[in-house]
Amino acid sequence: MRVVIADLKGRGGFVNKDTVVGGYGSRFRGFSWTTRWIERARKLYQNVPSIHAGYLAAIFAQAGHQVRITRDSVLEGDLALVLSSLVDYRHEVEWAEEARQRFRMRVGFFGAPATHMPELLEGHADFIIKGEPEHAALRMAAGEIPKGFVDSPAIPDLDTLPFPAWHLFHRKMVRHAVGRSLEPVHAAFPILSSRSCPEFCTYCPHRITAPYRSRSPESVVAEIEDICARYGRAYLVFRDPLFTQERSRSTAIAEGIIRKNLQVRFECETRLDDLDKELIDLLYRAGLRTITFGVESVDPATLKRVGRRPIPPAHQREIVGHCRSKGISTEGFYVLGFLTDTPNSIRATVDYSIDLGTTLALFKILTPYPGTPLYKQMKPLITETDPEKFDGYTPTFRHPDMSHEELLYVLAHAYSRFYLRPSWGLNYLGFAGAHSNLLQRLEAYTHRRHSENEMAFFSSRVSKTEQQCFEQSRDTAHGIFQVR
Numbered sequence: 001m002r003v004v005i006a007d008l009k010g011r012g013g014f015v016n017k018d019t020v021v022g023g024y025g026s027r028f029r030g031f032s033w034t035t036r037w038i039e040r041a042r043k044l045y046q047n048v049p050s051i052h053a054g055y056l057a058a059i060f061a062q063a064g065h066q067v068r069i070t071r072d073s074v075l076e077g078d079l080a081l082v083l084s085s086l087v088d089y090r091h092e093v094e095w096a097e098e099a100r101q102r103f104r105m106r107v108g109f110f111g112a113p114a115t116h117m118p119e120l121l122e123g124h125a126d127f128i129i130k131g132e133p134e135h136a137a138l139r140m141a142a143g144e145i146p147k148g149f150v151d152s153p154a155i156p157d158l159d160t161l162p163f164p165a166w167h168l169f170h171r172k173m174v175r176h177a178v179g180r181s182l183e184p185v186h187a188a189f190p191i192l193s194s195r196s197c198p199e200f201c202t203y204c205p206h207r208i209t210a211p212y213r214s215r216s217p218e219s220v221v222a223e224i225e226d227i228c229a230r231y232g233r234a235y236l237v238f239r240d241p242l243f244t245q246e247r248s249r250s251t252a253i254a255e256g257i258i259r260k261n262l263q264v265r266f267e268c269e270t271r272l273d274d275l276d277k278e279l280i281d282l283l284y285r286a287g288l289r290t291i292t293f294g295v296e297s298v299d300p301a302t303l304k305r306v307g308r309r310p311i312p313p314a315h316q317r318e319i320v321g322h323c324r325s326k327g328i329s330t331e332g333f334y335v336l337g338f339l340t341d342t343p344n345s346i347r348a349t350v351d352y353s354i355d356l357g358t359t360l361a362l363f364k365i366l367t368p369y370p371g372t373p374l375y376k377q378m379k380p381l382i383t384e385t386d387p388e389k390f391d392g393y394t395p396t397f398r399h400p401d402m403s404h405e406e407l408l409y410v411l412a413h414a415y416s417r418f419y420l421r422p423s424w425g426l427n428y429l430g431f432a433g434a435h436s437n438l439l440q441r442l443e444a445y446t447h448r449r450h451s452e453n454e455m456a457f458f459s460s461r462v463s464k465t466e467q468q469c470f471e472q473s474r475d476t477a478h479g480i481f482q483v484r
Helices: 033-045 051-062 089-103 112-116 134-141 217-231 247-259 277-286 300-305 313-326 343-356 373-381 404-419 422-428 437-483
Strands: 002-006 014-016 026-028 066-070 079-083 106-110 127-130 148-151 188-191 234-238 264-269 288-296 329-336 360-365
Touching: 002 051, 002 089, 014 033, 026 033, 033 404, 051 066, 051 079, 051 134, 051 188, 079 089, 089 106, 106 112, 112 127, 188 217, 217 234, 217 247, 217 264, 247 277, 264 277, 277 288, 277 313, 288 343, 313 329, 313 343, 329 343, 329 404, 343 360, 343 404, 343 437, 360 404, 404 437, 422 437
Parallel strands: 002 066, 002 079, 079 106, 106 127, 127 148, 188 234, 234 264, 264 288, 288 329, 329 360
Antiparallel strands: 014 026
């Protein structure tokens, strides 16, 4: 059987799919000078193939089928599997419809939208896989003919899956940054050592498709060994939401890499309270060069309202400082626009992101994703009807205290405040400890200009509101006078 796996490159802005936001994906469009610059940088330095597409390719190839991967072109085959996303689903539907019409091939969707929002895809494919796709793929590879909704239960023992078949993917399009280096690597591979998430954050889609499971350290190290045998020195992007959730397991993976002398560098995402200096030192010896983590908000009460366990700021500073001393890059994730947020609370969160001193920061707007507890809670407030706008950077709901324009402003302002600082440039180049009177004056000047811009924006908003209230009062009074 000829199998086509469509891992389509997103249209419009920088699009991330697959495991990003639990599989819904994200789209970052620059809408200010700073954000346009960041969009270009992310397009250049964050390009790796989709991990689930790699697994499906391996399953069909192992069963003796001919497998072809496409990022854009509609290829001829007997069966096509299309990775679905929320932010690019129209593009994916167009591809599926063209494949069915041109080649009369059987086409299906897999991914988070296929599982949780099948109504977007129904009528555009012959089948829709609901759940993690590997179980269904194993049945198809064995001869099952898929049609309609295809249930795909989570596989309990992840060690039984074959390693992703990266040799079937085009390597020329792969580019990924390594730490603070400006030269991207092409031998970069995503890797999943665990799936789902054991935490209970109400806004996060990572845990809504399947329960948390993890692979054995031996299986993970064997996959890394296989990658090194094929491609030499490689860069690994662990896509686990919490790589160090099980300390003994992450320790065993690092020790296995060291013991086998595998020449890799890697990055991972985790919670900072699952890290300490001893573990960081071990992971660094194994090749760790970047850690990403969620801070979300500086306000513990806000975090508790959305089911996230707060992490003491002192511990966060200690871990970030130790990473800096080792040369490990750090990136903090922040969410702006929680229902209890105000311009002042968001300003405090951005202040904290600067004070924490991470190498990079990622700011998003709170987004109620379908299937999450937050979505059910906020459904009466949701104003956006276009599913593709649920991209992590577009206001989609009616906030109690801020308009959509104000939410977009605080998002753009957060990026400007964090990145348009002299100290950020020095930090990125590895001179975080450098201090001088000139630097301090430049930093103070930059902070003052940012503050003045913010005050001017919100003052104008107040003036507009007052003017609107005055005009409404005047019109009302005029109407009353005319009646009388």
